[in-house]
Amino acid sequence: MSQQIIFFILAAITLTSAVVVVTIRNLFHAALALMVSFLGVAGIYVLLEAPFLGMAQLLVYIGAISILIIFAIMMTRRLMQTNESPFNSQAVGALVGAALALVILFVVIIRLYPMAPGDGVGQSAMAVDPAILQSSVARMGRSFVSAEAYVLPFEVASVLLLAALVGSIVIAWPRRGEEDNQ
Amino acid sequence: MIPLSWYLLLSAALFCIGLYGVLARRNAIAILMGVELMLNAVNINLVAFWRYLTPDRSVGLVWATFVLTVAAAEAAVGLALVISVYRNRDSVIAEELDTLKN
Amino acid sequence: MDILDLLKSLLSLSLGDFIRRNFGTGPGTELLIDIGGVVILSTFCLLIVIFLIWLTRKIVARMQDRIGPNRVGGRYGLLQTVADVMKLLSKEVINPAGADWVAFNAAPLLIVMAALLMWAVMPFAPGVIGVNLNIGIFYILAISSASVMIILLAGWGSNNKYALLGAFRAVAQMVSYEVPMILALLVPIILASTMSTEGIIAAQTLPFILFAPVSALIFFISSLAETGRTPFDLLEAESEIVAGFHIEYSGMKFGMFFLAEFLNTLFMSGLVVTLYLGGYRFFGLENWVSADGYPYGRLIGLIAFFAKTFLLYFIYDWVRGTLPRVRVDQILNFNWKFLVPLSLALVFFVAIVDKLIPTGTNVVVRMTIHLLLNILIAAVALELLRRRGRQNRLAMSAGGGSGGVEAVAGHGGGHDDHGHDGPQPIEDVPDVLDTPLGVREPVAVPAH
Numbered sequence: 138m139s140q141q142i143i144f145f146i147l148a149a150i151t152l153t154s155a156v157v158v159v160t161i162r163n164l165f166h167a168a169l170a171l172m173v174s175f176l177g178v179a180g181i182y183v184l185l186e187a188p189f190l191g192m193a194q195l196l197v198y199i200g201a202i203s204i205l206i207i208f209a210i211m212m213t214r215r216l217m218q219t220n221e222s223p224f225n226s227q228a229v230g231a232l233v234g235a236a237l238a239l240v241i242l243f244v245v246i247i248r249l250y251p252m253a254p255g256d257g258v259g260q261s262a263m264a265v266d267p268a269i270l271q272s273s274v275a276r277m278g279r280s281f282v283s284a285e286a287y288v289l290p291f292e293v294a295s296v297l298l299l300a301a302l303v304g305s306i307v308i309a310w311p312r313r314g315e316e317d318n319q
Numbered sequence: 320m321i322p323l324s325w326y327l328l329l330s331a332a333l334f335c336i337g338l339y340g341v342l343a344r345r346n347a348i349a350i351l352m353g354v355e356l357m358l359n360a361v362n363i364n365l366v367a368f369w370r371y372l373t374p375d376r377s378v379g380l381v382w383a384t385f386v387l388t389v390a391a392a393e394a395a396v397g398l399a400l401v402i403s404v405y406r407n408r409d410s411v412i413a414e415e416l417d418t419l420k421n
Numbered sequence: 422m423d424i425l426d427l428l429k430s431l432l433s434l435s436l437g438d439f440i441r442r443n444f445g446t447g448p449g450t451e452l453l454i455d456i457g458g459v460v461i462l463s464t465f466c467l468l469i470v471i472f473l474i475w476l477t478r479k480i481v482a483r484m485q486d487r488i489g490p491n492r493v494g495g496r497y498g499l500l501q502t503v504a505d506v507m508k509l510l511s512k513e514v515i516n517p518a519g520a521d522w523v524a525f526n527a528a529p530l531l532i533v534m535a536a537l538l539m540w541a542v543m544p545f546a547p548g549v550i551g552v553n554l555n556i557g558i559f560y561i562l563a564i565s566s567a568s569v570m571i572i573l574l575a576g577w578g579s580n581n582k583y584a585l586l587g588a589f590r591a592v593a594q595m596v597s598y599e600v601p602m603i604l605a606l607l608v609p610i611i612l613a614s615t616m617s618t619e620g621i622i623a624a625q626t627l628p629f630i631l632f633a634p635v636s637a638l639i640f641f642i643s644s645l646a647e648t649g650r651t652p653f654d655l656l657e658a659e660s661e662i663v664a665g666f667h668i669e670y671s672g673m674k675f676g677m678f679f680l681a682e683f684l685n686t687l688f689m690s691g692l693v694v695t696l697y698l699g700g701y702r703f704f705g706l707e708n709w710v711s712a713d714g715y716p717y718g719r720l721i722g723l724i725a726f727f728a729k730t731f732l733l734y735f736i737y738d739w740v741r742g743t744l745p746r747v748r749v750d751q752i753l754n755f756n757w758k759f760l761v762p763l764s765l766a767l768v769f770f771v772a773i774v775d776k777l778i779p780t781g782t783n784v785v786v787r788m789t790i791h792l793l794l795n796i797l798i799a800a801v802a803l804e805l806l807r808r809r810g811r812q813n814r815l816a817m818s819a820g821g822g823s824g825g826v827e828a829v830a831g832h833g834g835g836h837d838d839h840g841h842d843g844p845q846p847i848e849d850v851p852d853v854l855d856t857p858l859g860v861r862e863p864v865a866v867p868a869h
Contacts (some may be wrong), residue, residue, distance in 0.1 A: 138320070140320065140321055141320065142332040144321050144325065147342060148325075148329045151329070152329070152332055152333065152336065153375060155333055155337065155355060155356050156336055158336075158340060158349075158352055158353075158356065159336055159337070159340030159343070159344065159349075159352075159356075160341055160387075164346060164349060167349060167352060171352050171355065171356070174333075174356065174359070175355075175410045176361065178333075178359045178362070178363060179365055181326070181329070182362075182363075182367075184321075185367060185369075185370045186367050186368065186370060186374075187366050187380060187383075188384055189380070190362075190366060190380060190383055190384070192364075193384065194389055197387050197390070197391050198355070198359075198387075198390075199398065201391060202355065202390065202391060202394045202395075203380030203419070205395060205398050206348060206352065206380055206394070206398065208398075209348050209398040209401055209402060210348055211335065211402065212402055212405070213348065213402065213405045213411045214356070216351060217417055219398045222345075223345060223346065223349065224343045224345060224412050225343060225345045225346060225413070226414070227342065227343065228342075228343040230342075231338075231339050231343035232339060232343065234338070234342065235335045235336070235339035235342065236335070237333060238334075238335050238338060239331060239335040241330060242331035242334070242335070243328060245330055245351075246324050246331060247324065249324075250320055250323050250324035251320065251324065251329060252321050252322060252325075252328050253322065254321065254326050255320075255322070257323070258371075259323040259371060260320075260323070261320045261321070261322065262321070262374075263370070263374050263376060264370055265374045269329055269374065270374060273370070273374070273377060273380060276376075276377045277380045277381055277413035280377045280381060281385045286327070286377075286381075287330040287381050288382075291338055291387060294388045294389070295408070297388070297389065297392050298388060298391070298392055300392075301391075301393075301395050301396050302395070303415070304396055304399070305395040305396050305398070305399035306399075307400075307402055307405045308350070308396070308400055309398075309399040309402045310401040311406065313324060317326040318370055
């Protein structure tokens with residue numbers, strides 16, 4: 138019961154701030170709402186007994202991505218002074234499309250999984266030994282570096298990060314001769 | 320005692336809000352924010368399925384971590400692109416970047 | 422219920438057990454214990470700051486050949502901080518014109534919240550810990566990375582160029598120093614093979630500072646930068662940017678930032694103690710349980726923990742009273758060109774050596790091997806620094822001082838085309854400021 142209350146609070150925080158992110162005109166406030174939404178999702182992870190992922194969410198999304206977004210907003214601020222609409226010409230179509238996608242997803246989910254809380258599969262979290270959940274981070278770490286599991290995706294991900302690091306520096310670096318208009 | 324479907328519905332709602340943001344916003348940075356919301360929705364799904372169906376294996380957590388990694392890389396490159404475009408074109412409005420159209 | 426039992430429980434820091442003994446072990450009791458624990462822990466943290474501020478003022482005053490607070494509350498000015506808090510509380514709440522109301526008012530609240538949240542995983546004595554997370558260190562890192570965001574919020578929300586400059590400096594500095602800090606933290610995590618704070622203390626039959634002095638030093642330096650204390654107090658830098666990101670804050674809102682700074686410093690001292698000095702360990706006495714079942718050893722553990730923590734806190738103040746502020750390019754050069762490579766090498770070699778030592782080796786032998794490795798790495802690093810310093814001196818005497826910046830930094834790379842990545846955020850600021858976001862216009866701040 139208390140879990141359900143926490144779930145509803147977290148879901149309300151996440152969804153409300155997500156709606157604010159996509160509708161508000163002031164981009165800085167949109168970024169703040171985005172942070173709140175990330176925080177709500179981190180809470181959902183903790184509720185799902187994956188605290189490692191919740192903390193990684195805080196570290197990566199709030200500690201890094203939000204800061205990047207806010208810096209980008211500050212560097213490109215001139216265009217946000219206009220009072221025109223924050224939406225483009227296809228906003229209505231987008232709203233209809235997103236609502237349609239939402240309805241389809243909802244119908245599919247409700248058809249596939251029971252909605253009522255209970256003891257069946259999918260009705261409540263699978264009962265496992267708390268020790269297994271406690272050691273899930275250790276198992277995840279081992280499977281990242283074990284040759285039978287995910288060592289290849291892991292290495293690919295690290296190469297991707299390196300490429301993104303180098304790539305974004307190269308892209309954002311001002312070219313010679315451009316410095317005077319900066 | 321939360322049914323799995325609640326998490327899935329939350330994730331679906333978050334995904335569609337993000338989708339709307341991507342499709343409807345003019346500013347490229349706002350579009351990126353929408354993409355981040357969608358990635359978060361995907362991650363909620365991954366973690367929920369992990370907890371409800373395979374809590375004794377690490378597959379769900381592992382892929383959620385990869386999504387997190389890719390999201391970080393995507394944000395860095397995406398925002399670098401936005402800044403670069405802004406330098407060259409003096410605009411971050413996605414609709415106005417239509418040089419290839421004509 | 423028995424008064425003697427209550428007193429003994431209080432003295433042995435096991436009030437939770439007392440409640441369980443007398444009121445049963447239902448979910449209601451547990452909830453009561455949890456809420457009580459949260460209230461006691463956060464109140465304690467907030468109150469100890471009153472003492473900390475007085476302590477810092479006294480110490481720094483003595484170092485600067487002054488007396489320090491000496492009027493309010495007797496000869497030693499013990500109540501000076503209480504009077505200061507009264508003054509701050511009675512001041513008018515000011516919102517600067519053109520400030521972003523949400524960001525401006527949320528920042529002081531959030532920064533204290535973040536500072537308090539970290540204490541949840543600090544082990545004060547055996548069994549006396551908010552919550553023993555198995556990802557405790559990771560939790561600390563996650564919360565402290567969020568505080569960067571809060572400072573940016575404060576700086577941007579104030580609609581003031583000094584605040585924004587301070588926030589930019591803070592972000593550049595804190596994000597950079599997070600890297601060597603995390604890498605240095607990995608060393609005790611590797612040695613203890615756990616991320617739980619209690620687990621790390623349990624693994625320290627010998628304190629980890631003997632295993633990894635270089636890691637402890639790197640962690641200490643980067644924690645100075647993370648908390649923004651001298652010599653890394655560029656984010657405040659009274660003489661350059663007035664007060665940094667909290668310039669527009671007055672009254673208790675300013676008090677909140679002040680509070681968070683002191684809380685963070687004490688927390689960092691406690692963290693160094695936990696990770697490298699054995700935490701609450703005191704020759705096994707901390708586990709002493711009396712014949713009638715009260716764990717009085719906890720009290721000894723608590724005293725040991727705070728004795729060590731305040732010793733570390735004194736060192737933080739000592740550094741603050743001794744060293745001058747460094748320049749922003751020096752700060753970033755020192756980080757990226759010295760601390761990060763050094764800590765990377767350290768983690769790499771410690772992991773390999775620790776893997777090579779067979780499990781079950783005598784702890785003294787293991788310690789000696791690690792200590793020798795640390796000395797070797799430190800010697801190599803110092804030798805490289807010496808050579809770089811000599812090259813810079815030669816270049817300076819030959820080239821008329823063009824290498825001056827690098828030579829003062831003493832460790833910087835020789836490539837001048839990278840010399841300007843340090844102060845870049847500062848260069849960007851003037852044109853950020855002339856047109857702020859949205860409908861905000863720069864407005865002259867009314868006189869207070």
